[in-house]
Amino acid sequence: MSQQFGIMVMVDVKAALKTKDLQEHVYLIGNMKGFGSEHEGTNHLVSKVNGTYWYDGSQAGEEVMNWLAIDINDLPRSVQRTAHHKSKTIESVLSKLPLLDNKNLKGEKAKQNKEDQLVDLRNHLQESTLGAAGLHISNDAKTGIQSAWPLINTKGELVEKVAGNKDDIVYHPPVITNITGEAVDLGIIFPAQYGSPNFSTEGWYWCATVNTAHEGQFSYTVDVTLFDLIEETKDAPAYWKPVTMSFDASILISRDPMKNGFTGAGDSYLPI
Structure with missing residues (x-):
């Protein structure tokens, strides 16, 4: 055998x-x-x-x-899989939610205010989850496939941008x-x-x-x-x-x- x-x-x-x-x-x-x-x-x-x-x-x-x-x-697999839970991304998104309260506004102003805030929340969420989404694997940054590997630092926290954090990124x-x-x-x-x-x-x-x-x-x-x-x-x-x-x-x-x-x-x- x-x-x-x-x-x-x-x-x-x-x-x-x-x-x-x-x-x-x-x-x-x-x-x-x-x-x-x-x-x-x-x-x-x-x-x-x-x-x-x-x-x-x-x-x-x-x-x-x-x-x-x-x-x-490398970090343990368990840290990588739960990195987004330990990051400040969710906290920062939740901090935006109270802004959607329109109790003091009525009519068109309330509707427009909510729409503007939803756009702001969506943009904030897209920027905050850059690390979780993973970067592209490419030779020139123009083409390539999306990597499932999260962009995290040695503390297991998601990183929103590489500049200034490269030495700490896993x-x-x-x-x-x-x-x-x-x-x-x-x-x-x-x-x-x-x-x-x-x-x-x-x-x-x-x-x-x-x-x-x-x-x-x-x-x-x-x-x-x-x-x-x-x-x-x-x-x-x-x-x-x-x-x-x-x-x-x-x-x-x-x-x-x-x-x-x-x-x-x-x-x-x-x-x-």
């Missing part, structure tokens, strides 16, 4: 964008250390995968590797976009992208089956798209600009038998 191996790709997004170098600002943590993985928590992880074989030496099953990228400066999470390299070219791993309800990855994640019939160490390259926050100008709103970078890692396949990661038991070949 196949085993699931996981690798957390922890990225210092702001540092990588500033230096234009992802390799020096990524930290890889896998769950295969008990099998013999090396350099856990560094930018050059070597993931150890023990092959699965029958007594006659034939391969019994492929292992499965999973990658999930996160920003080391950046859009990194998204893995491709896996290539020696291990793929030689048919050692077979990566693919799958749909996922994970909020931080825009609904996608990457995994790969491993052909454990080939022993040895093989390198692979992971492409990651980061999102640089471009401030608003008088001619254009703020937006997320995608920037794709890559880092290298390795997989080490051996004929060592699988074993229980908790107890170390089962250190033998699978039974027939």
Whole structure:
């Protein structure tokens, strides 16, 4: 039976964008250390995968590797989902509601006053919920798709504008976009992208089956798209600009038998 191996790709997004170098600002943590993985928590992880074989030496099953990228400066998911409740947006909107009281006005004046105040309230609401609506992902601020990622600061509060707040804003999470390299070219791993309800990855994640019939160490390259926050100008709103970078890692396949990661038991070949 196949085993699931996981690798957390922890990225210092702001540092990588500033230096234009992802390799020096990524930290890889896998769950295969008990099998013999090396350099856990560094930018050059070597993931150890023990092959699965029958007594006659034939391969019994492929292992499965999973990658999930996160920003080391990220906030917990629960904070992001409830950010609008903690912001001052709702309070500021509610503070406008008493203005709709027209008890001292009558006739056309009351009607016109209410209409004017409703327009003011609508405009105020649109401006106040900018952060909750999310910015566009684009290369030029003119075209692009709307991101579901809220514009929030490190306190979990919605931000109405980028200018003056950029250093405190939590950046859009990194998204893995491709896996290539020696291990793929030689048919050692077979990566693919799958749909996922994970909020931080825009609904996608990457995994790969491993052909454990080939022993040895093989390198692979992971492409990651980061999102640089471009401030608003008088001619254009703020937006997320995608920037794709890559880092290298390795997989080490051996004929060592699988074993229980908790107890170390089962250190033998699978039974027939």
